[in-house]
Amino acid sequence: MTAARFFVEGRVQGVFYRATTRDKALSLGLCGHARNLADGRVEVLAAGPEAALDALEAWLWQGPALARVSAVRREAAGPDAVGEGFVTG
Known part of the structure; x- marks a missing residue:
């Protein structure tokens, strides 16, 4: 797991x-979380197969209809930092 x-x-x-x-x-079989940051960004931490993470990254550039994404930055994370399921906060 990555x-x-x-x-x-x-x-x-x-x-x-x-x-x-x-x-x-x-839907991609990932676990993790998505949360708002005080500076206006959203942080997404996800773990699962590399192909699923790549698919999520591609989707993050689009997001929901009302979103206007200007940048998506990706960095490696330790899989032990991710819990079960996927939560928002």
Whole structure:
């Protein structure tokens, strides 16, 4: 299992970004979390197969219809930092 942390910038808060990210992650078989950051970004931590993480990253650039994503930054994360299921916070 591989894990990655994504930082998503743009109009990504108040547009159901975290909820739809959870739905997409679960459909890909990933576990982790999505949370709003104080600086306006969304942090997504996810773990699972590399191909599923790549698919999630591609989806993060689009997000829900009301989102306007300007950047997605990906960094490696330890899989032990990820719990079961996928939660938003």
